[in-house]
Every structure is written in C-alpha cells, then in structure tokens.
Amino acid sequence: MGKTSKDKRDIYYRMAKEGKWRARSAFKLLQIDDEFNIFEGxxxxxxxxxxxxxxxxxxxxxxxxxxxxxxxxxxxxxVAVDLQPMSPLEGVIQLQGDITE
Ligand SMILES: C[S@@+](CC[C@H](N)C(=O)[O-])C[C@H]1O[C@@H](n2cnc3c(N)ncnc32)[C@H](O)[C@@H]1O
Structure with a gap:
C-alpha cells in the first residue's frame, strides 16, 4: 500500500511540526546561522x-x-512584511502589505 501524503512529507517537515516551527524553511536559516553566524551583532x-x-x-x-x-x-x-496575514509572534512587528509599495 502507498504512503499517505502525510507520510511522504520529508524529515524537515516533520521536525518543523515537532519543533513548533511554522515551516520547514526554519531549518535552512538555522543551518545558515550555524555555519556563518549571521546574527552576530x-x-x-x-x-x-x-x-x-x-x-x-x-x-x-x-x-x-x-x-x-x-x-x-x-x-x-x-519587522515582518507579507501580503498574507500572519499569526502573531512575540517580539515581531507585523505589517500586512506589498513589499514593493
Ligand atoms: C515561501 S513564502 C515565505 C516563507 C517564509 N520565509 C517563512 O520562512 O515562513 C513566500 C511569501 O511571499 C509572499 N509574497 C509574495 N510576493 C509578495 C509581495 N510583493 N509583498 C509581500 N509579500 C509577498 C507570499 O504572500 C508568501 O507568503
């Protein structure tokens, strides 16, 4: 029997859900920071x-x-900007709008 669509999701999707990240893309930024320490200062x-x-x-x-x-x-x-509304995040000022305007 084939996998359900949920089973097919990759490890980062599952880790994101377990770690309470809103999307798996969190891990890209965490990995970039691990390697390049981009938040220093x-x-x-x-x-x-x-x-x-x-x-x-x-x-x-x-x-x-x-x-x-x-x-x-x-x-x-x-400050976080997007066309779409976002659920509130502690410490983040949210603006709903077009970044090109
Ligand atoms: C792949 S998602 C970004 C994921 C996000 N970086 C994260 O880590 O959760 C792309 C987003 O770009 C937004 N977007 C696309 N064009 C935009 C624009 N002109 N102004 C504001 N947001 C825009 C979409 O609404 C969508 O939410």
Whole structure:
C-alpha cells in the first residue's frame, strides 16, 4: 500500500511540526546561522515575504528570546512584511502589505 501524503512529507517537515516551527524553511536559516553566524551583532531585521513566519520565528528566538542582555533585547527590532496575514509572534512587528509599495 502507498504512503499517505502525510507520510511522504520529508524529515524537515516533520521536525518543523515537532519543533513548533511554522515551516520547514526554519531549518535552512538555522543551518545558515550555524555555519556563518549571521546574527552576530544584529539588532534590526526586516523579514520580507515573511508568512507563515518561520524565519521571523528563528530571528525572534535568536535575537530576543535567547538574548540575555536586556539593553540589546530592548533595542532589537524585527519587522515582518507579507501580503498574507500572519499569526502573531512575540517580539515581531507585523505589517500586512506589498513589499514593493
Ligand atoms: C515561501 S513564502 C515565505 C516563507 C517564509 N520565509 C517563512 O520562512 O515562513 C513566500 C511569501 O511571499 C509572499 N509574497 C509574495 N510576493 C509578495 C509581495 N510583493 N509583498 C509581500 N509579500 C509577498 C507570499 O504572500 C508568501 O507568503
């Protein structure tokens, strides 16, 4: 008997669901950061075409939720923009609109 469509989903899809990430693309950003340490010293992020928000989730986790320095946490701003509405994310300012406008 063939696999159901759910079974066919790849390991990153399943890991995303288990890890509460909104999409498997979260792992791409986590892997890029593991290799290149891209969030070092970053306090301002604009996530363009952000929905459903997995990259914003990663950024918020790295820059706000895991930030121990309160001063840095206070000055950190993350803005997510998408045509589609997104469920709220702690620490992320959300704008619904066209990034080209
Ligand atoms: C593949 S999804 C992005 C996934 C997201 N990076 C994540 O990690 O969850 C692509 C998104 O681009 C958005 N999009 C496409 N054109 C856009 C535009 N001109 N302005 C704003 N959002 C746009 C779509 O609404 C869609 O949600």
């Amino acid at each position: 970053v306090t301002k992020v604009v996530d363009l075409c952000a929905a459903p928000g997995s990259w914003s989730q990663v950024v918020a986790k790295k820059l706000i939720l895991e930030q121990k320095d309160e001063e840095i946490r206070k000055k950190t701003k993350i």
